[in-house]
Amino acid sequence: MARVRPGEAANPAPPTVQRIRVRFAKRGRLRFLSHRDVARSVERAVRRSGVPVSHSHGFSPHPRISWIGAAPTGTASEAEYFEIGLTREMEPDVVRTALDAVLPDGLDILDAVVATPPALADRVDASLWRIALPGVSGADLRAAVEGLMAKDSLVVDRIMPSGKRQIDVRAAVAWAEAGEDSPGGVTPEETGGAAVCAILTAVVRQTTPAVRPDDVLGALDVVAGLKPPVPAKSTRLAQGLLDDSGRLTDPLGSDRVTTRA
Template sequence: MARVKAGEAANPAPPTVQRIRVRFAKRGRLRFLSHRDVARSVERAVRRAGVPVAHSHGFSPHPRLSWVGAAPTGTASEAEYFEVGLTSPVEPSALVSALDAALPDGIDILDAVVAEAPSLADRIDASRWVVELPGVSVADLSAAVEALLALDTLVVDRVMPSGRRQIDVRAAVASASATAPDSRASHTSAGGDCAILTAVVRQTTPAVRPDDVLGALDVVAGLRPPVPAKATRTAQGLLDDRGELADPLGPPRVTTQV
């Protein structure tokens, strides 16, 4: 076996010549997939589609896929992102078509662009969540949201593998509102109450999830949905001073309030 020279990688792989950022959705029953399950599905799709993906060096090379801000298991999303390194240039539209055809229904590729600075992680610091609450009236949800926003801090407990952690939900919630559902949409509470919570939540460590926000509403107002809520992430991006989220695949922008 040839020895590896100093400064050289073992089993060197072809260099990465292009990086593409991809937006995808996690829908329907596939919202119950874990992040690792989604990652495996994408890795298989990359192989099946014949994408010239770059690999790490060494004796156990891995495809150069990087992920950011994965949605919690059980939540749907219209705004999940990953970046893929390639050994030869590919048109983003061709990558979208190839990957979407190789993935199962429910993991849907929506858009792709050639990566530019800053990094994908530096383009995301908040998420917008839309949570359907069947059996909850808009008036009750509005009162609970007002009570939460009136506070400076509200800490809830979360049981994690490492033990119980305290999370300041109020510090993470940039904005929240309660509305009635769109009359064109179908909800599990057909003919009954169904309030919609829309919340913009800043990234924190650990991340504040939709169920943490619902737990906070329970603390401040005793709001407990009679059936499980359905949460969908509709956007991720940099939160500007108007409360809007910049598209991570778009050009960098800085907005100042007039």
């Protein structure tokens, strides 16, 4: 075995010459995948696609893929992100097409760009959520949302592996709005066969620990006794930096922003 010289890495790998930022969706039944399952699926897709991913140094090299803000297990998303390091430069659309072709249906690559400063983590501080509430009327949801937004603070308990944790949901919710009963665009899966289906749209700031859709629904229960008769369907529509108007900038660096519901 060759001796490793001082200052040199064991088993040196080709350097990273380009980083690509990728936006992907988690849809349908694959919303029940954990973040670890999603990460493994992407790593397998990278190997199968032939994309020249760079690896860490050492005796157990790993592909240079970094993640941010994974959606909770059980929630769908149209705005998940990762960055991938490459050993040679490629057109982002070629990377997008190659990865999308080998990922399972439900993990869909939507966009890709060359990564530029600032870091991806510095481009995200909030998420836009759409929560379908089958069996809940628009009037009941509006009353609950008004009660929540009128509070200065509303703390809910979450059971975590380390024990019970108190989370201030109101401090994390930048804005929230209730949609009408059975609005256009509600899918049969979301309604669950219910005659009515109210829609909650909310921008939630990143906190530690992160406030999840279930925490927001728990806060609505505390403030107004709102309990959906069937499980809610949550979808993350966007992530980005929250501006003064309540919109989110696109982390991929374009001028697109979300609009309020």
